[in-house]
Amino acid sequence: MTATLSVRNLRVEIPTRHGVLTAIDDLSFDIAPGEVLGVVGESGAGKSITGSAIIGLLDPPGRIAGGEILLGGERIDNLAPPAMRRVRGKRIGMIFQDPLTSLNPLYRVGDQLTQTILTHEKMTARAALDKAERLLVEVGIPAAGARLSSYPHQFSGGMRQRVVIALALAADPELVVADEPTTALDVSVQAQVISLLKRLCKDRGASVMLITHDMGVIAETADRVCVLYAGRLAEIGKVRDVVKHPQHPYTHGLMTAIPSLKGDPDARLEQIPGSMPRLGAIPEGCAFNPRCGFRFERCRAERPAAYPTSRSEASCFLLDAAGAAPPPETAAAARAAGIEVRAGAPTGADA
Amino acid sequence: MSAAETRTARPAISPPDTAPLVEIEGLGRVFDLSKRWLNRVLDGSGKVMLTAVDGVSLSIERGGTYALVGESGSGKSTIAKMVVGLLPPTSGSVHIAGADIWAERGLARQRQLHRRIQMIFQDPYASLNPRWRVGSILAEPIKAFGLAADAAAREARVGELLSLVGLDPRDSAKFPHEFSGGQRQRIAIARALASEPEFIVCDEPTSALDVSVQAQVLNLLRDLQQRLGLTYLFISHNLAVVRHMATRVGVLYLGRLVEEAPARELFAAPKHPYTKMLLDAVPDIGMEGVERPSIAGEIPNPINPPSGCHFHPRCPHVMPQCRTVVPPSYAVGDAKVLCHLYDGTDHAGTARSAP
């Protein structure tokens, strides 16, 4: 089956006065039909830039400098702006953090919905209005018919974000890119909005790329998760595997750093020393190596590829079955942390 | 760290050590959102009052961490500001170590009180003066409260504070923008510690930080509490963070403290239907694949809150009296709950059966 979205070796550069920064470096992933892929990472990891590159809305001077983006098997990264505009809205729906960036404050909600529907579908204005009302009912807006003539500011934050979801789904897209769709919302409303988004996309068979820094949201919503670090892929795999058995030392650190509602509340949180490097100062070799407790010689010199493990795929030399072995103490410590060390092991098997 | 230890050993002022350090009684704050009276007369609009905090009472043990949780607009920051002396309450009182911070007369006494209470804010950048070097930022309270004999002692203390929060004493020559978000929050913590307080109010101290950095700051706050015997009022909307930090938790809903309990008890056996709903709503990494019951409704308008129990329009266990009568505080074990379900009569088939 063709992937709904396929990102191949994506490279995004931002020319600045101090030289060209590489914001996304050799990033590849697929989203299968109907799948929810979570994209997580710290602030500045490149989550939003990845999303913008896919929908063809990179802020200049940012540019795609390499790789391909395919939607349903067809390249969309090289489309001319008018063609890309048609893809956006029709085949890809978008949801951003601040609902007010997607809604025009000067137009009634009903008008915005019908406009979007009519741009992408041939039908009468009457039929479009009916569809708009059905969409508002579906996203759980009470008294939807009456609310069609309301302006965005007359809705609460949670309701506005539901209107945005309705807008993103108006043209029945194949893919929805949602960038921090609930970060501006209250905790009690977050869960509502996320489960609504998930349900509606499932009903329609649409795939979702869900960008967030909230691992809790990902854990409960996504099928697979892609962890970014300094614009590069750290780990990608099924949510359960990545949360319970992280294979990249960064993902491992991240999971133990997050306080949870389960487990011992008095246990000390594991902490990763330091912070993510700025784009202009990404270290040689593996970008994570200065903060990594399992670093060995190779990590400073070369860049790891994504290596498969029995569960996820992760960009770490400990997992490279064809690579040199780390010092025995490092290997033992990594194994104790649950990492399937394969480097230097002739069988590649992990006890 | 001997200097820090001797500071901890400072004898407490009036009451014995076993009394709570902070006692808040019937605290309330009403904001007047009406237009100026002339405009009101001209366009015939009435007075608009918003009750941000409504009769909140709580006390905080020495060396304890009291966490306030609640949705946006529930009144967490308003309470924090009244507790540190930044915003006068419209009713009620705040006592710290026996002294009423809003009734204290005399500038000298007030300054002494303010030295002992400090606050850390959500945005570490906005709260640090960008034009001052870190050294000056930290030296300012030391100077203001006369806590060092001379410039050399002050400089030594600045270095000590920086080491205490895990930064390098040489960082004192840098400006705030030269630091990452987590490092800036460390500077804000160091500044709060500079006046040698006993009590620190932390308003969403890690909400602007990434998880890997959040863990650094939370660990630091816990270490400092153990080393210096600090007492915290800790505000967060992140329940997993609260569970990790708090000894006691208060849940706010539209300005009212609807439940109050030791942290373990609150998370293991929440009593108020709102607390249960909040705990059910939080996405958590420990809970992947869990189907959640969908939550009804959103936080209502605080200008015109629902009558009786504010939560009744969203409550799955609503009873007739909930719509008209404000529930009093019922003691249930170590918890206090503002909910008619706990009035002692048997409400068959309701939430009582849950915990």
Ligand SMILES: Nc1ncnc2c1ncn2[C@@H]1O[C@H](COP(=O)(O)OP(=O)(O)OP(=O)(O)O)[C@@H](O)[C@H]1O
């Ligand atoms: N116009 C620009 N010039 C220079 N750097 C830029 C520009 N736009 C983005 N960046 C950098 O690109 C990197 C990735 O940014 P991006 O917005 O994708 O991060 P993110 O993962 O979405 O973070 P957040 O969680 O904060 O939203 C950041 O380091 C950012 O500073």
Ligand SMILES: Nc1ncnc2c1ncn2[C@@H]1O[C@H](COP(=O)(O)OP(=O)(O)OP(=O)(O)O)[C@@H](O)[C@H]1O
């Ligand atoms: N200076 C003010 N003037 C008028 N209303 C105010 C003022 N400060 C706060 N409020 C109102 O008081 C209520 C409580 O606000 P507060 O800032 O305490 O909430 P909070 O619980 O800290 O929320 P958040 O999680 O969003 O920080 C809100 O409805 C707010 O709009």
Ligand SMILES: [Mg+2]
């Ligand atoms: Mg972003």
Ligand SMILES: [Mg+2]
């Ligand atoms: Mg606040």
